Amino acid sequence: MRTMLVTGGNGFLGSRFIHELLTKYPAYQIVAIDHEAEDVPELLRPLLACKRYAFHRVDIRNNEAVEQVFEQYDISEVAHFAAKTHVGESMRNPGIFAETNVLGTFHVLDAARKHWMNGPFEPKPAYSGSRFLHISTDQVYGPRAEGFADETFKYDPISPYAASKASSDLMVSGFHESYGMDTVILQATNVFGPHQQNDKLIPIIMKKALSGSTIPVYSGGEDVHDWLYIDDFWRAADAVFHLGNAGETYLAAGTALKTIEIVERLCQTLDRHFPGNDSYLSRIRFVEPADGAKAPHRFAVSADKLHQQLEFTPETDVERGIQETVDWMLSKKRIWEVV
Template identity: 35%
Template sequence: MGQFPGRPPHCLLITGGAGFIGTNFVHYWADRYPQDKLTVLDALTYAGKRENLRHLEQTNRLQFVEGNITDRQLVDQLLARHDITCLVNFAAESHVDRSISAPDTFVQTNIVGTFTLLEAFRAHWQSQVARNPERRYCFLQVSTDEVYGSLTEASPGFTETTAFAPNSPYSASKAGGDHFVRAYSQTYGMPTIVTHCSNNYGPYQFPEKLIPLICRNILQGLPLPIYGDGRNIRDWIYVDDHCHALELVLLNGQFGESYNIGTDDEVRNIDLVHTLCDLMDDLAADLPVSPSQKLIQFVDDRPGHDWRYAIDATKLRQELGWRPKASIATGLRKTVQWYLAHLDW
């Protein structure tokens, strides 16, 4: 169980808390800091599920509010009513393929929504900080490594000083929101932090994403679609390790700074799929096609497909002492076991 040495309990507003990473963060924080007050705001679009948090609601561990982060009046009410000290913004449209076909939604959520949260939190913080100097107020923007663009195989990993070079409407919209967060720190002195994380995997991920999609299709005997030749490279992180990094940043990170979060677990997409096939063959019973690698099917590459992502997390490791606990091997096995135990997902 965690604690805040010398600090009063925090009151967190977690936007997008019913989504994949948000859900895992809410469970992580509730387990470690039972004295804190948690409020979740989520629009419950296709990727958000209130059922993910039902047990915490039923045991009065959090309050759930269905609503959109672009609703300024609602956000103002929640900040005041729940005496919020820290706003953690997970709310985002995040699927690259969807951003290509419907970019306007990404602009509204990832840019306009972030701006709305910033304006509301600025007014709330300015009204409260003088009266509560002992409290740590923070606006934490949870972002992505995709804002940095693409790397060649020989390039060093992204650092916090790497210039933004987004290549999809999704990453461009996240970069826009991140720029607003930085501007509010520089212009208003607002206590903000931005994190850029590599590809997450673990429980509760929506099945359109690569790892749960592969597991689902293997169970149903459906093709396993791989973009291009499958040689694109990603840095992968188990979601609990991401949550631990966010905990350290939220409690001890420097305001006005950004922190990269990654594990150096770089894997080619095709190799990841082969590993998932082996795990499913080992852990799942009565598969319709065996070995499941027979289902692999290469499809046309998507437009603007980044070749490689790699994160240099030296700053996070040196300043805050973060280290990942799960290797790609152990994390993937736990993830596959979770999906097999939650077939309704």
């Protein structure tokens, strides 16, 4: 039995990872930590009585608390999801992003080093196969007018969030180079799907549409992001953790879309579910943010490495992904909660 620490275990990505890992691999037990203990994610509620799952409320900014978890449970693997992720919030309060995403990542890494290693390039025998999976983002490469960034590109973050994630990636790969720790990094694009947070694009658009208000779209909807469905994210994380090469970084991507394309797909889906006199499309308004118009950004990356080295291909078409997300929101009557 291997004991894996999952940080940020109550988050959208972390909770899904825990759910799938415990289901697929009987040989793991999981210790999840999160800075929030309320609102146990739906996916994890059935696990509360499971002996292979334990939860502790720990903020990774507290290095002593993190080290204590390693000791108490004899942690042999790490999947590090914990991070502040909201770009807009990072602009207003970058401090908590530096503390959580950079210093917090350092705390988890260094606790693993102390628990697993006798010295540089000398793992303790019991931990010679121990691996540290770090979850990061394609935003570390910044936007580009054309072409696709890959893992060889220079980091060029344009938000405090992206800068903090780029910094944490360097901490992780630096620990591989400095100490010979077995680390892998998964840089995922914009993950969406059932159980996602209410403060992301799809839930916000649905809330606006169904509450009868207009649907504000910035930068003419011309911003481009890559969208990765949660099922495919899990498969990519599974592949990178179990098959990835030590010290390497892998980008996982789905479908690159303009924001307006996502919004239009959502409106069309809602037109089928809740047809009105007019299409929801008629409620779209192009607006400028309070701090002035910005040129649209295009974030585009290539996931060729993950495909070629680990034979990973996304399986969920973006249309179906959006449909599943909408279905989940409606089936759970979550839509009434947010309207």
